Amino acid sequence: MALNMYFKNGIIRKTRCQISDELVPALYQIHDNANFPQLTWLIDNLYDSLQIQPDIARxxxxxxxxxxxxxxxxxxxxxxxxxxxxxxxxxxxxxNQQVIHTSSTL
Known part of the structure; x- marks a missing residue:
């Protein structure tokens, strides 16, 4: 399962990114590490429909x-x-102070 992400970049255009299946195992290496609270949050919620605020993105x-x-x-x-x-x-x-929207794919 991959996590698709996008944010609005203009009226119609969207900027997209994906957390691919090859990246997930690398991210799990730091799961629950106190030095990486936001990455742990992202991993824990990887397959939920999230909205990531600009401060969290930073x-x-x-x-x-x-x-x-x-x-x-x-x-x-x-x-x-x-x-x-x-x-x-x-x-x-x-x-750009944009909220990131996510969706997972099977």
């Missing part, structure tokens, strides 16, 4: 960057491009 950006640094310091493999795409998506939503 916190997710910070946690994704910290997560990437942690993985790199441990020399562990991870899906780098999907993680960076996720970080860019959350940053753009936070910068």
């Amino acid at each position: 916190a997710l950006v910070d946690e994704i960057l910290a997560f990437e640094k942690l993985i790199l310091s441990l020399h562990l493999p991870f899906p780098r491009v999907p993680l960076q795409n996720l970080q860019t998506f959350f940053m753009e939503a936070a910068t």
Whole structure:
């Protein structure tokens, strides 16, 4: 199951991103870690229809960057491009003060 996310980018246009099945196992590595409360919240609610507010999106950006640094310091493999795409998506939503809407797919 993938999590599809989008926010409005203009009157008709939407910016989209997805938490793919390949990224989910990497995210579960930090589940319930006190240093990553927003990522843990996202994982816990991964398949619910969420709305992510801009302040939460900004916190997710910070946690994704910290997560990437942690993985790199441990020399562990991870899906780098999907993680960076996720970080860019959350940053753009936070910068533009847009609410992110989500839906899961089977």
